[in-house]
Amino acid sequence: MINEKLPKIWYGGDYNPEQWEKEDWDEDVRMFKLAGIDVATLNVFSWALNQPDEETYNFAWLDEQIDRLYQNGIYTCLATSTAAHPAWMAKKYPDVLRVDFQGRKRKFGGRHNSCPNSPTYRKYAEWMADRLGERYKDHPGVLIWHVSNEYGGYCYCDNCAQSFREWLEEKYENLERLNKAWNTRFWGHTFYDWDEIVPPNALSEEWNGDSTSFQGISLDYRIFQSDSLLECFKLERDVLKKHTPNIPITTNLMGTYKELDYFKWGKEMDVVSWDNYPAYDTPESFTAMRHDLMRGLKSGQPFMLMEQTPSQQNWQSYNSLKRPGVMRLWSYQAVARGADTVMFFQLRRSVGACEKYHGAVIEHVGHENTRVFRETAALGKELAKLSDTLLDARIQAKVAIVFDWENRWATELSSGPSKALDYVNEVHKYYAALFGENISVDMIGVDEDISKYEVVFAPVLYMVKTGYANKVKEFVQNGGTFVTTFFSGIVNEHDLVTLGGYPGELRDLLGIWVEEIDALPPEEKNQIVVKKEAGSLTGSYECSLLFDIIHSEGAEVLAEYGSDFYAGTPVITCNSYGKGKAYYVGTCPDTEFLKDLVKTVCEEKGVKPLLNVPKGVEVTERSKDGFAYLFIMNHNSSVIEFEISEGTDLLTGDEFNGTVSLDGYGVMIIKK
Amino acid sequence: MINEKLPKIWYGGDYNPEQWEKEDWDEDVRMFKLAGIDVATLNVFSWALNQPDEETYNFAWLDEQIDRLYQNGIYTCLATSTAAHPAWMAKKYPDVLRVDFQGRKRKFGGRHNSCPNSPTYRKYAEWMADRLGERYKDHPGVLIWHVSNEYGGYCYCDNCAQSFREWLEEKYENLERLNKAWNTRFWGHTFYDWDEIVPPNALSEEWNGDSTSFQGISLDYRIFQSDSLLECFKLERDVLKKHTPNIPITTNLMGTYKELDYFKWGKEMDVVSWDNYPAYDTPESFTAMRHDLMRGLKSGQPFMLMEQTPSQQNWQSYNSLKRPGVMRLWSYQAVARGADTVMFFQLRRSVGACEKYHGAVIEHVGHENTRVFRETAALGKELAKLSDTLLDARIQAKVAIVFDWENRWATELSSGPSKALDYVNEVHKYYAALFGENISVDMIGVDEDISKYEVVFAPVLYMVKTGYANKVKEFVQNGGTFVTTFFSGIVNEHDLVTLGGYPGELRDLLGIWVEEIDALPPEEKNQIVVKKEAGSLTGSYECSLLFDIIHSEGAEVLAEYGSDFYAGTPVITCNSYGKGKAYYVGTCPDTEFLKDLVKTVCEEKGVKPLLNVPKGVEVTERSKDGFAYLFIMNHNSSVIEFEISEGTDLLTGDEFNGTVSLDGYGVMIIKK
Amino acid sequence: MINEKLPKIWYGGDYNPEQWEKEDWDEDVRMFKLAGIDVATLNVFSWALNQPDEETYNFAWLDEQIDRLYQNGIYTCLATSTAAHPAWMAKKYPDVLRVDFQGRKRKFGGRHNSCPNSPTYRKYAEWMADRLGERYKDHPGVLIWHVSNEYGGYCYCDNCAQSFREWLEEKYENLERLNKAWNTRFWGHTFYDWDEIVPPNALSEEWNGDSTSFQGISLDYRIFQSDSLLECFKLERDVLKKHTPNIPITTNLMGTYKELDYFKWGKEMDVVSWDNYPAYDTPESFTAMRHDLMRGLKSGQPFMLMEQTPSQQNWQSYNSLKRPGVMRLWSYQAVARGADTVMFFQLRRSVGACEKYHGAVIEHVGHENTRVFRETAALGKELAKLSDTLLDARIQAKVAIVFDWENRWATELSSGPSKALDYVNEVHKYYAALFGENISVDMIGVDEDISKYEVVFAPVLYMVKTGYANKVKEFVQNGGTFVTTFFSGIVNEHDLVTLGGYPGELRDLLGIWVEEIDALPPEEKNQIVVKKEAGSLTGSYECSLLFDIIHSEGAEVLAEYGSDFYAGTPVITCNSYGKGKAYYVGTCPDTEFLKDLVKTVCEEKGVKPLLNVPKGVEVTERSKDGFAYLFIMNHNSSVIEFEISEGTDLLTGDEFNGTVSLDGYGVMIIKK
Ligand SMILES: [Zn+2]
Ligand SMILES: [Zn+2]
Ligand SMILES: [Zn+2]
Missing domain, CATH: 3.40.50.880 (Class I glutamine amidotransferase (GATase) domain)
Known part of the structure; x- marks a missing residue:
């Protein structure tokens, strides 16, 4: 179990009360309760609020939010706020800014924007984690630590160049071995001094992002950058672990995201969590594969669905709505493949900036009389009924x-x-x-x-x-x-x-x-x-x-x-x-x-389908304590039928024996 | 009337005698007269000629041209030459050079290339306008001032950054209001000092030209850059106005051009003028819409068609010729929608550089025996006949x-x-x-x-x-x-x-x-x-x-x-x-x-079509002094027929009552 | 004859023993002999090996290779190794690094990467050629000099800018003539000082690589950059010529490569050589045209096919294999159009970096039992039989x-x-x-x-x-x-x-x-x-x-x-x-x-086809000493028939008179 304080499938998502007025907060809590929400991810992008300048830290707002939620039965998934540095830091310490693939020094903007080898970033990110750990180590509302957010992107700055050389020296010990490994005699690229090595980007060995003259250095640079970001994660993790050895620590991953070697990352996390954002034309099998991959990072251990949209996204070419029933269906698809949480980005839609057209549990209209809220609340009820039945259940694949x-x-x-x-x-x-x-x-x-x-x-x-x-x-x-x-x-x-x-x-x-x-x-x-x-x-x-x-x-x-x-x-x-x-x-x-x-x-090899079902129907099995739970998920929009020998639907309590019909986008969890 | 000195539809265009030898000038004038041309736009890109170095100004060549034209019955639309800074200025004062969207400091080249917040550019542009105003304020040949040329493009340099901060301070007064307006708590972008704000470009908040993490800053930067260029226009306008309060002032706009808020610009201009360059596949309705938009900038006041090509362009993918009759048709389309001038780019085709394959009244062959010249001259005769009939006539739209x-x-x-x-x-x-x-x-x-x-x-x-x-x-x-x-x-x-x-x-x-x-x-x-x-x-x-x-x-x-x-x-x-x-x-x-x-x-609402006509026939109405002038324009290549109750064609003098036929690409102006 | 030491069609290719262990070298020689290979191109990319630092030169490895090959009957095409500067040079003397079209100073990486106007590059490249000339001038194994490799690419650095100005001053003598030639009064670009001129790239006059505001400067910059690289070639050539007046000198060209004016280059080379890399969809006529163009650079003098792949390339989108027989067919196509050599890139496939999936005579498997090797060896035997029959034969085109x-x-x-x-x-x-x-x-x-x-x-x-x-x-x-x-x-x-x-x-x-x-x-x-x-x-x-x-x-x-x-x-x-x-x-x-x-x-004009043949059959004629050699090449995959009056096939010895059949991808050389 991720945290025994909340022995059920967690239900909630990202929540940014700091973007809202006090008068909205009560309304939020009222609606969270209506929706069965029991966990809120706080503090994801609040570094600038927490630390308005180099000397000052201000966590009063966060104290208030965690307390308020806890008093209303809602736990906190507590982020460390280090996924975007404050503007003042970029201005005062430009080493936090990345140099991009084109070799351009960036200026303040965006997110996931810090050089992983910046001394300033590392120092202040660690200090932030340290202060948060110290402050909230005994708070009963804190369920889990959420370090930074969606780590990613590469940097090609001089600090990275220097760290890369040190990383290479660690790996190869001497230049002879490096030259051999990279086959540098090809095109006469032999290095005689570590300092001759420069990061491979559009100014040196690479072009178009994925093309290179030397695969050896390009491959090593990817490993190095993935490792550098992982170092940043570990810095925060270790300091948090010092304060709260028993609170689990995660960071949200992104499925088949290209730039990070998530198998290395999984090893360093207490529990894997990830953000699931299929596009309007993503096959269900692709989403399923990503769930299975995330589960595989820790050899089958259940994971967290940290983010999904309740309705639509904003950054696709065409941000289609999830059809009625589809949010529920895809939530169960996650659970069916090993998720022990169902969480959203986000609980309330922002009023400005680039994600304001991303769906949320509480839409811009602000009340509960929306299709999206109704579907969210209905799912919340179901998950509450499931209690801890499925927690820690494992998939047995051959x-x-x-x-x-x-x-x-x-x-x-x-x-x-x-x-x-x-x-x-x-x-x-x-x-x-x-x-x-x-x-x-x-x-x-x-x-x-x-x-x-x-x-x-x-x-x-x-x-x-x-x-x-x-x-x-x-x-x-x-x-x-x-x-x-x-x-x-x-x-x-x-x-x-x-x-x-x-x-x-x-x-x-x-x-x-x-x-x-x-x-x-x-x-x-x-x-x-x-x-x-x-x-x-x-x-x-x-x-x-x-x-x-x-x-x-x-x-x-x-x-x-x-x-x-x-x-x-x-x-x-x-x-x-x-x-x-x-x-x-x-x-x-x-x-x-x-x-x-x-x-x-x-x-x-005697490996058989879990069940014979019509096309478009997905079936998985999680098992625990001698019981098997068969998830049957109908990705078709129309009703289908199939045969089942015996079992009870966890969601409805119906018992089956023979022909069963399942609605379009319908889900069954058959206990056997 | 734009200027009572020339009480007819002005006919002419851009003219660059400084690119030619003295022996060509007489030939030019001979042909202008043949074509009925009565206005020439001079001095558009002559800054380097006018001011060969920081201390020296040289207008002798311009004196001679304005005089020569005036003596031959041709008025001058006098440009201020500030649309491209001289090479010496770029070398000596690099602040005139822009920084582009990619964050790259540009070098000397192109046109419309000056940073609008460059102190050097502002100083010398204003001085140039001042000298021109002083010098030509009493010249009877000067009809109108043409400030700079086709203002456009954004700059992201440090001077712009600083001016942006001042502009923001003016707008928001304090950072609290700015942070609120930009919703900077999203992604933790809170600003604590004005100096932390950097222009939003590919190094900070934006990518792909139109994508941004923060709509607030991106929107403000567009307003600011549009305003900055407008400030440059106003600098020149004000100093010219001081010398010649009664000569109208314009600058040539570009229809639906994206980067400038032309409604703000229209307010600052005495008369709107614009450059109409449909591509080979632009619908007539789109050109019509742009004319109507230009007319709308000053609430219906007639505008100038400052530029169009007599035959073809050079910068389209496929620079098709205007079919016989089409240049006339499209000229009347402009007039039909509120233009009181018909002007070309350009009167003589250049011999070198990137616009030499742009059509002109006088082609490279250099004589009048061309289709293009014949059509130009025929139109010139017609416009002369129209005299001041249509000037200041207004469109009454419901x-x-x-x-x-x-x-x-x-x-x-x-x-x-x-x-x-x-x-x-x-x-x-x-x-x-x-x-x-x-x-x-x-x-x-x-x-x-x-x-x-x-x-x-x-x-x-x-x-x-x-x-x-x-x-x-x-x-x-x-x-x-x-x-x-x-x-x-x-x-x-x-x-x-x-x-x-x-x-x-x-x-x-x-x-x-x-x-x-x-x-x-x-x-x-x-x-x-x-x-x-x-x-x-x-x-x-x-x-x-x-x-x-x-x-x-x-x-x-x-x-x-x-x-x-x-x-x-x-x-x-x-x-x-x-x-x-x-x-x-x-x-x-x-x-x-x-x-x-x-x-x-x-x-x-009782709003009716102006006339029942076959498909592909455009109809507008301008009215003045109790008369209505119905423009009937056949965009089809073949003859069409329609009914008209009564009226006289201004172009032919024919009186109509009943079925009328109109040739392919033909035009009628029915006075009622 | 290119060099009378080897009076036959040379057969061999690029060889990089320095990328391999000593134990591979004997195996290489054994297989070269099996394949009839008699020339190996050495030292193409070995600058870093030859000169590990500023003071040290090390040619022992090269001595050993040239000797070893020569002792085994294999001549050396000796490259000068200056096509990629060493990493230490880039670090110590950044002037060797180019500035690209985007205006970015490059870092160490790639090849063909030196600024042609870099004083450091010019000095060390000349010195390298000097040392090589001095060292190998009397070696009997050296057949020809191969200066640098595939010259190309433009630079826009400050050294180039300064050299450009000097080049312009040489060409135009004064700015008045330059301003006239470039028509700089267009858009007011008049130059008053040579220093105001900057290279035309994405920061100044150009965009998209091929678009410019001023054709005059852009054209001159292309000529200048082509000339600058040619100067680099001539520097090396002249110093080599001093040591070995009788050894021919070439550099390998690239057919219709855009950036260099090869007609100027041909004049400076003793013999033209080029690298022929058709893509999977290149028409045969296009390859033929490029052969003819290369022959034309020296007015019909036979040329060298310096590189082709024995099987496939690595840098195309889809690197299809040459179908069985096609490598032979295309080799004869080169000879048929004037080549007196058939050479490959490369003799042994590299083990790492970006060309490891480029075909080679010796594949990664390392032995001779491959289709590619068998076809290579079969062709080697044929070429040996042809002896000097075709050398210096000319094509008589009307x-x-x-x-x-x-x-x-x-x-x-x-x-x-x-x-x-x-x-x-x-x-x-x-x-x-x-x-x-x-x-x-x-x-x-x-x-x-x-x-x-x-x-x-x-x-x-x-x-x-x-x-x-x-x-x-x-x-x-x-x-x-x-x-x-x-x-x-x-x-x-x-x-x-x-x-x-x-x-x-x-x-x-x-x-x-x-x-x-x-x-x-x-x-x-x-x-x-x-x-x-x-x-x-x-x-x-x-x-x-x-x-x-x-x-x-x-x-x-x-x-x-x-x-x-x-x-x-x-x-x-x-x-x-x-x-x-x-x-x-x-x-x-x-x-x-x-x-x-x-x-x-x-x-x-009485110009007739060389022979009547079915579609897809290419025919050329080379003649020498009163004999005509008719090459008949079947680009179809299936057998074809045609009539021939009389003649003997050089490849088989068969005599013909009447109907002849030729296999798919087959070749005949009829002596008449
Ligand atoms: Zn970095
Ligand atoms: Zn600027
Ligand atoms: Zn250079």
Whole structure:
């Protein structure tokens, strides 16, 4: 349980009373109660209010808010306010300001705007956390610490440059090893002095954000910047922990956000929390994947849904409303995948600045007679009824998908073979196929123990880190099924090619040699022609973009290309290795193929869908204390029917046995 | 009359004899006379010639040109040459150079390139105007002053930053009020010292030119920069006025140009002038709207068409020629909508630099045997015949459309609900519907008296400034018809939301409450289903992009949505208020709907088309001394026919009574 | 012969042993021998290795490599390593770093990154060449000098600014002439002091890379930067020449690369070399045109194919493999058009950094059992058999196409009439028509003697330099056929319009006056209606984009426009002038028209296709010592047949007489 003080699914969200007059506060509390809200995130962006100048700290307003809420039964998720420095600090200490990718020193503005290696920022952020910890360590209303907010963005300033050099010296010890790791003899970039190294941005090695002349330095800079921000988090965390060893600490993450290696971050947090903002055209499977990824950061431990909008966003191109029922549906989707909280941004809509058209529980109209409020209050009632039933319940997946940020960076920094290759998209294709079958999946990092799984997918496992190939081999040796794809096994963790033939360290496991990689524009199609039917795989499928030219070195050839000069050569292979199997998908297949592939490999290992349901219906299972809770979520707008053997709906108390119908956007939680 | 010295429609344009040899000058004059040209704009870009260094002024060349032209019957529109500083000034006083949106200090180059808050620029620009005023104050050839040229562009330099702070202090008096107006507690941007405020650009609060974290500062910076350039205009104007209180002063504007609040500018000018450059695909209605807008800057007072091309432009993507007859047609379109001059850029095509492929009266071939010259000369003859008949004639519109630059800026700076919302396009849709019906329209600012109109349209009246809601209510109370749309009544002049329910201050007038605003991608369509037929409104229409979810609070529901979860809820409403009516259009309708809407509301108020004519024929009316002059302009390339009761064509002297035919691109001016 | 030491078609490529361990070197040599490789390009990017600090030079590694290769029968193409400065130099002497188009001072990174006017760069680059010349002047393994690498890119730093001013003073002598040439009175840009002139970039006169306010300064800056880099080349060349007067010197060019005036460069090189990198969708005719252009730089002298990929590239969007046979086919295409070498980038694939996915003779797998290696080795054997047969053989073209970089720059810098006008595309359209007919073409500069040709095409000869019109007139007077197009004869070499009527100096030769130029968006089509059938020209064709409105002043009107207001006016004309003819194409015609046009004008002059072959088959002829060598290259993937009177295939020894068949991607070299 995140905090035993509130033994239920937390319900609430960001709250900024400091933007409002005292007369609004009572109205807020009245409506929070109506809506069943029991947690409010305070102090997210109040640094300038808390510290109006270098010497002065002012927390009276915060004392008052925490007290007032607590007295009304509402706990505080207490933020540290360090996600945007005060204007006075930017003016007095310009080192807090970042230098951007274009090499431009920024001026005061925006948020998430502090250089992570700024001495000033680090000093004052730590002091702020220290003062907050000291002040509120014994307050009964404080449920959890929310450090900073949505960490992100990179800096390229001179302080970062200097810290980068120190970080590199720590990592490589000497320049000879660094030069080797970065292959600097290419284009004569050999460094003879640490000071010759400059951050890779648009003034030096990079362009267009994702293009670089030297993958080595670019990859290291991403790791370094992610680490630098993580250092900032840890600074605050450690000082808070000193004051309140028993209050959990989090910071809100952003799903598949590119710039931070969240697996490293997850390890440092007591509980993972994240902000879920699907766009009007985001597939449900993509949201589901992000929930599973967030759950994976701490190996399955329940997480917090820290933010979602009750209705609409403001920063999309087209900010569509969540249709009636959809906010509830998506809230349960989070819970269904491991969330133990349902929280919003935000509780009251702001009156000015750039987020004023972002939905809130209390809209600009200010009263409770709105569709959004009614839906919020109805959900609040339901969550109250659920009490602590689901808290800490775990998902038992037998299938995992590997996701790795450094691999992602390396893939996206690669010059060639195809600009169309997008790591997250490729991973999502496999996830979506499993999602479509309602097979539970863990999204795991490369440090995760994989022996507990039956099937592990590692799409585009381009970078194979030290020891990882052996871990996978042991897994397969012992009977596991491993599935990987084109552009895997190519490089080590420095983005240096593993010589001797692709897929490098995975070559004997997969029983193949990839001689060449063809890359064609998206409109050029080839075919995956099944040679030997296996499970659901039969006939012919389409494929495109990348085409490995493969020699079997022992693997069974499941399918061959249908055309081009490599027609009749292997495209899908399966190698028996020890007690297990290793599959290789040498191209970008269509969704039909992926559907049949995941069915085939899962069935082989006895991994089955959680329930047979119509298309568009999502099913997950959380279990606890010997009970299983089956979440059935209808993403269709119309009613559907399906069969269920037996069970009781937690939400309605209805007992089922046979044909069940579920409304459009409806949700059931069947206890078995 | 702009200047009684030349009591006819002025005919001429920009002339740069300083770019040519003496031997060309006589040829110029010979051809000007052939073409009926009687006014030449001199000295637009001659600062470097006039002032070769800090100490020296040299006007001999200008004396000679003004004299020479005057002796040949050609008046001078005398520019002040301050639209591009000399290279020596940029080198010696870099404060004249701007800092751009990206935060880059510019170097010498281009034009319209001076920082409006540069002490050097202000000093020397004023001195230049002073010397010109002093020198030519008694010259009989000088018809009008043309200050600078096409003011525009923003600067973000330190001088501007400092001036901005002073401007803000003037406006807000104290930081508390500023912090409140900008809602700086959002994201902790509270300012404790004026010096902490920096200009909002790509280094601070903005990106992509139109995106901002803080609408408040961004809006104020636009007002401030528009004001700063206006200060520069006023500096020159005042010193010229001192020398020549009776010579009118103008500067050439650019229609719907985004960066300057032309309603403020119009107030400071004796006569409005503007440069009309439609692209190959600009609708005629859009040009018409810009003419009407320019006329509206001074509440209907005739304006100057300062520039148009006789044939083609150079800076469009595809610089198509004006088809034979089109230059004449478009010249009369200007006159038809209030212009008392027809002037070109330029009289002779330049031999080098970036405008050499811009059309001119005298082309590179240098003689008069060109289509362009023949058409120019033919028009010159016609204008001479018209003499002073049309001068000062006014357009009597009973319909107005509100246009407001601050509202436009706020709308375009808004984050959400839809990136597809474009203020000028939305206004133009309503204008185009009225244009299609040949109903005269005034384009008015928010300071305009509206009691004189029958119908006032205010599309996307997002920002309702202090007092404006009352003005509109009084108008409707007294019997007027008011039409507004989605995204109206939302904010006050600081872009702070009017709390308590949209459309804010207009809510009781409109008799509705807008609970939510849905935004969908352009391909998603809904329907406007007419519930109660009114006037021409019947059946069903398409709509898209934005969809207000409306509750009637007394308004009659004219139409409802046809689909989506708000099917059957109001989309078009009409509220009776006092003696008048207030219409609300809750979505972006198709053109058929707008056509039927404007017909309906105009017919209700007895406002009728000026004449029944075929499609593609534009009709306006100017009146003076008891006579009405009906302009009939055929934008089709082929001949059309229509009925006219009686009248005489000013251009041919033909008298009409019954069926009339008009050639493709033809024009008639019927005196009644 | 490039160097008589190796009297055969050189075969090899870039080789970077310094990126590899000693143990790899023997394997490299073993495989080079297997592949018939006899030349390796060393030292391209080894500056940092050669000179680890300011004082130290270290060539031991290079001694060892050159020796080792030579002992194994492999010659060295010895690069000077100055294409990327060492990191220590950038740190110690920032003047070596460029300022980019955006005005940003760059930091260390990338390649081709040195300011050409940096005193430090010039000093150390010259010293490096001096040391290399001194050290290797007597080494028998050194075949040729390869100065720097792929010169390119512009710099806008203060050193460049100062050098630019000096360069301008040299060119114009005084500011009066410069002001006149740049037409600076336009927009008041008159310069009174050389120091007022700043480089034209995004901070001053230019934007978007190709847009400018002043074509004069922008054109001069391009010439100046091309000259500055050429100065760098000459510095190294001269010092090398001093040491080794008999070893040829080259630098590798890049075909139609925009930024350098390669005709000037060709004059300074002993032999032209270039890097041929077609994308997956580059037409064969475009590659052929670039080969012909490279041959034209030294008036037909054979050139070197310095780089091509054996398989795929890494920096295209989609890096497709060269299909089996295509590498051979394209290698012969180079030889067929004048190359006396076939060389690759590179011999061994790098293990890290941005080119590791670029194909190489030795792939990452490291052995010879790859398709790529097999094809490389097979070609090596063939080239060995060809011995010196083809060396120095020349192409005898009777048709030339004029290509001029300054004209290209001026065309692309032009503001108006159409953004769709692309000089290289327009030239290629004419080239492609001739290529389709297998008519030999020389791509020539404006300095070339044209009296030797029967037909000269000069598409978009916008800029007519001093004396060029007379040269063309003399050519036509003596019986030649000249073909030019719209937007020709417009300006002189300063981009100042030739007044008095387009096409300026070409007007009497062409017998026409172009009164106006219409420009329409690409979707707007007109027709070329043949009025008088001539040769293959008959019926009607489509045209678009630009439409000259033409008056014949003696020229015969071959075709007229089919529509728009200039329907029935001339579009294609032919003027008899002396013994010859001058054709004018007043629009952008479709490919059918161009095909018929080139057939017509060539047939008139007795210029015939080299052979009648099916579509997709390329034919060229090189001749030497009284023999003709007909290259027949099948770009189709399937077999084709054609007739040949007699001849022997150099590659197979087969003798032919009658019907011959040629495999898909097959090549024949018929000796006659
Ligand atoms: Zn930093
Ligand atoms: Zn400024
Ligand atoms: Zn430079």
